[in-house]
Amino acid sequence: MLPYFIANFTALAFFHIAFRQKLSTAACYLLIFFSSIPLIVIAGLKFRKVGTDTGSYVFFYNHIISFTDAFDMASEHGEIGYWLLNSLGHQISDNYFALFTLTAIIITACYMYALKQFNLKTLSLFTLLFIGPYYFQLNGNRQAISIAIFAISTIFIIKEQPIKYIISILVGFLFHKSMIICLPIYFIFRGQIKPRKIALILLGFFIFIVFFQSFINVASGVDSRYSSYGDARSESGGVVVSLFNIILLAWFFIVRIINRQYLANRTYDVLLSLYLLGALVSIISMVLSVDPSGFLRLSVYFIQLNMFLLPLSVMSFKDNQTRHVIVFAAILLMMAYFYMTTSTFSNLTPYRFNPILGL
Numbered sequence: 001m002l003p004y005f006i007a008n009f010t011a012l013a014f015f016h017i018a019f020r021q022k023l024s025t026a027a028c029y030l031l032i033f034f035s036s037i038p039l040i041v042i043a044g045l046k047f048r049k050v051g052t053d054t055g056s057y058v059f060f061y062n063h064i065i066s067f068t069d070a071f072d073m074a075s076e077h078g079e080i081g082y083w084l085l086n087s088l089g090h091q092i093s094d095n096y097f098a099l100f101t102l103t104a105i106i107i108t109a110c111y112m113y114a115l116k117q118f119n120l121k122t123l124s125l126f127t128l129l130f131i132g133p134y135y136f137q138l139n140g141n142r143q144a145i146s147i148a149i150f151a152i153s154t155i156f157i158i159k160e161q162p163i164k165y166i167i168s169i170l171v172g173f174l175f176h177k178s179m180i181i182c183l184p185i186y187f188i189f190r191g192q193i194k195p196r197k198i199a200l201i202l203l204g205f206f207i208f209i210v211f212f213q214s215f216i217n218v219a220s221g222v223d224s225r226y227s228s229y230g231d232a233r234s235e236s237g238g239v240v241v242s243l244f245n246i247i248l249l250a251w252f253f254i255v256r257i258i259n260r261q262y263l264a265n266r267t268y269d270v271l272l273s274l275y276l277l278g279a280l281v282s283i284i285s286m287v288l289s290v291d292p293s294g295f296l297r298l299s300v301y302f303i304q305l306n307m308f309l310l311p312l313s314v315m316s317f318k319d320n321q322t323r324h325v326i327v328f329a330a331i332l333l334m335m336a337y338f339y340m341t342t343s344t345f346s347n348l349t350p351y352r353f354n355p356i357l358g359l
Contacts, residue, residue: 001339001342001343001349001351002351003042003351003353004042004135004338004342004348004351006038007038007039007041007042008038008039008126008129008130010035010038011035011036011038011039011125011129012035012122012125012126012129013035014031014032014034014035015031015032015035015121015122015125016122017031018031018032018035019121019122020122032112032116035112035125036108036109036112039104039108039129039134040101040104040105040108042351043100043101043103043104043107043108043134043135043137043138044097044100044101044102044103044104044105045097045100045101045353045354045356045357046100046138046351046352046353046354047352047353047354047355048096048354049347049352050138050347050348050351050352051138051139051346051347051348052139052346052347053139053140053141054138054139054141057096057099057100057141057142058096060073060083060086061086061089061096061099062096064083064086064087065087065090065094066087066090067084067087069083069086069087070083070084070086070087071083078177079142079174079175079176079177080174081145081171081174081175082142082145082174082175082176085099085102085103085175086099088102089102095354095356096354097354097356099141100137100141103137103141103144103145104137106145106148107134107137107144107145107148110145110148110149110151110152111128111134111148111151113152114151114152114154114155115128115307117155118308118311119311120311120312120315123310123311123314123315123327124307124308124311125307126331126334127306127307127310127311127334128304128307129338130334130335130337130338131244131306131310131334131337131338132304132306132307133147133148133300133303133304135342135348136300138346138348139346139348140297142175142176143175143176143178143297143300145172145175145176146172146173146175146176146178146179146301147300147301147304149168149171149172149175149179150168150169150172150179150182150301150304151304151305151307152168153165153168153169153172153182154270154271154274154305156168156186157185157186157189157270157274158266158267158270158271160190162186162190165186166183166186169182169183178297178298178301179301181298181301182301185274185277188200188201189270189273189274192266192269193266193269193270193273197273198273198276201273201276201277201280202280205280205283205284238282238285238286238296239286240340240341241282241296241341242282242283242285242286242296243286244337245278245279245282245299245303246279246282246283248275248279248306248309248310249275249276249279251313252272252275252309252310252313253272255313255316256268256272256313259313259316259317262316262318263312263313263316267312268309268312271305271308271309271312272309274302274305275302275303275305275306275309276302277299277302278299278300278301278302278303278304278305279299279302279303281295281296281298281299281302282296282299282303285299310330314326314327314330
């Protein structure tokens with residue numbers, strides 16, 4: 001676990017200085033770059049056995065060498081962006097660190113851009129690293145790129161910029177087909193977020209539960225990989241993660257009611273409504289006991305918005321003593337959650353560096 005904590009706190013230190021001090025634009029960007037380095041290193045220079053799915057990505061990387069190979073793979077499976085990234089990696093090195101480093105650069109750049117658009121930047125980065133999906137790339141490399149791109153797409157929803165939103169979704173689709181489910185979301189959340197829209201979301205949720213297997217059958221017709229999303233398990237899939245997501249949703253909603261004068265705005269309402277979608281996916285995963293490594297991953301597109309919602313909700317308490325207590329408690333809980341999930345799930349520990357480093 002130590003490499004993760006060192007990377008996280010080193011990144012946070014540089015990031016905090018970048019926005020806490022009155023620096024020139026060039027100095028600020030330089031510190032953001034320094035903040036990104038430990039995160040890119042930990043994600044890009046991992047050993048092939050770190051992450052349950054890493055071995056399959058290494059397998060494909062070893063077989064997709066030329067750009068012709070990439071187009072051949074895309075003609076069968078789609079997702080041309082990711083396969084081209086494999087070929088591009090071979091222009092750097094035939095060792096798989098090149099692929100993971102390239103994806104880490106893309107993912108980190110997307111998140112740094114998204115974080116820069118919001119206030120409370122350091123607490124947002126802390127949330128992203130400790131309970132957000134930054135390290136999701138250690139396991140779901142392809143989808144992690146699309147998820148990071150959707151963090152930027154969210155900004156286009158809030159600012160009501162449909163063309164930019166559609167372009168961002170299509171770019172994400174080049175890396176993972178699941179991104180296409182986000183395409184109609186802009187039109188759902190256009191304008192004010194009224195109770196009627198929330199009611200429609202809940203209605204859609206119940207319809208989805210009733211016809212869940214039918215939706216899975218349609219998705220598997222597009223790509224056979226999605227057929228496993230409906231596989232049942234004897235225990236509820238991802239119960240710990242799902243319950244955590246639901247508890248956070250309750251917190252965000254309650255705080256909006258308590259501090260309505262500060263949080264009753266379009267930004268918070270859009271983020272909260274999108275987070276609701278992710279929580280509903282978590283509930284479906286629990287109720288139907290489906291494989292958490294498949295269907296539950298769809299929730300990450302929306303659950304990642306806790307990196308904005310948590311800081312906004314915490315800082316809405318204007319009494320300094322109350323706010324400091326909540327911030328301290330939130331930091332401890334996030335660190336405990338990070339330790340528990342990282343050390344338990346997805347073969348992320350013990351962390352080992354790529355043997356190419358000779359460590």
